[in-house]
Amino acid sequence: MxxxxxxxxxxxxxxxxxxxxxxxxxxxxxxxxxxxxxxxxxxxxxxxxxxxxxxTQFCPQCHMISDGGLCGICHSHKRDESLICVVEDMRDVLAIENTGQFIGLYHVLGGIISPLAGISPSDLQIDSLIQRVSAGKVTEVILGLSPTMEGDTTAFYLTKKLKEFPIKISTIARGIPIGGDLEYTDEITLGRSIVGRVVYE
Amino acid sequence: MxxxxxxxxxxxxxxxxxxxxxxxxxxxxxxxxxxxxxxxxxxxxxxxxxxxxxxTQFCPQCHMISDGGLCGICHSHKRDESLICVVEDMRDVLAIENTGQFIGLYHVLGGIISPLAGISPSDLQIDSLIQRVSAGKVTEVILGLSPTMEGDTTAFYLTKKLKEFPIKISTIARGIPIGGDLEYTDEITLGRSIVGRVVYE
Known part of the structure; x- marks a missing residue:
């Protein structure tokens, strides 16, 4: 050819x-x-x-794509400013927004720590996350990262960086997908869902 | 989304x-x-x-894409002008050229007769093929169409149109691919390769 x-x-x-x-x-x-x-x-x-x-421009606060200035989510008065969900890229924001279950703000890292792909923490929007948290309004940072090696590495790095602040750090739940079948769930997911079991209160 | x-x-x-x-x-x-x-x-x-x-322009003779004027193949003096291979589109020309086995010229129909997709003979470069053949230099037209329903329909239509000229009309061979296994060949291909068997001479 x-x-x-x-x-x-x-x-x-x-x-x-x-x-x-x-x-x-x-x-x-x-x-x-x-x-x-x-x-x-x-x-x-x-x-x-x-x-x-x-x-195209990026929201100066959450680094989401915007048509200029703050993005629609950061600009909205209806969102809970004390809650920040950290995600890899814009597609994750769209996916979470589609669930209609999250009322906080986002922080788009613009990637994920991956030594193999040559992406180090300095390539990501981590400093600006620290700045947002250190401003004092934030009470919880939710790590909305993929359950992969790179996602876990990034989560570990962020946890280390954020633990000096008096905030709650959480991660989105990992386990068996809704509608999934125990028998056909891979052992790693099933193992994690047992370790990370939720107690009825 | x-x-x-x-x-x-x-x-x-x-x-x-x-x-x-x-x-x-x-x-x-x-x-x-x-x-x-x-x-x-x-x-x-x-x-x-x-x-x-x-x-982008199209070759006025074979309707292949060209940078202007006759395409490189039609323009070449090394090709056999008495041989025309009719194909559906440019990709087929590239595929046949890559074999290095064909020394004639091409005729790109720009599609294939398909009532389902609303493509009728008048949408294709059939009139200009007839004109090329009627000019008298051509001795054989090879139909290089895919062995599908649409390809066969188009081949049938072209054969009917071309049979008034004193030329040979042929089709590329259909059969078991080189390196293929008899046992795993689908029955239609195998059936055709028996019906269209080649006699050793």
């Missing part, structure tokens, strides 16, 4: 295949798809991509 | 998810990926997409 008949196609395939999860073959498929569609679709897509990168 | 925190993100997700095989979740993932990368990557991608749609 090296002999593209057109330099323009080659360039488009090259650029599209830089996206994660899209190889040269898929990129070519997408490029040919765009060629078959009305011109306006490609131009709108290109415009949206330029806007995305040149006009 | 309806409450995007930013209008710009929402628009980007909207446009990206119009691509085939990319849903809203993947689109959001791609958008967030671009946000983490250097600005130049997004701008280059956008530029390549605009160029793709505004500057």
């Amino acid at each position: 090296n002999n593209y008949p057109s330099r323009i196609i080659e360039q488009a395939v090259e650029e599209i295949s830089k996206l994660p999860g899209i190889g040269k073959k898929s990129a070519l498929r997408l490029a040919l798809h765009l060629l078959k569609r009305p011109e306006s679709q490609s131009l709108q897509l290109a415009h949206a991509l330029v806007q995305l990168r040149t006009e | 309806n409450n995007y925190p930013s209008r710009i993100i929402e628009q980007a997700v909207e446009e990206i998810s119009k691509l085939p095989g990319i849903g809203k979740k993947s689109a959001l993932r791609l958008a967030l990926h671009l946000l983490k990368r250097p600005e130049s990557q997004s701008l280059q991608l956008a530029h390549a997409l605009v160029q793709l749609r505004t500057e």
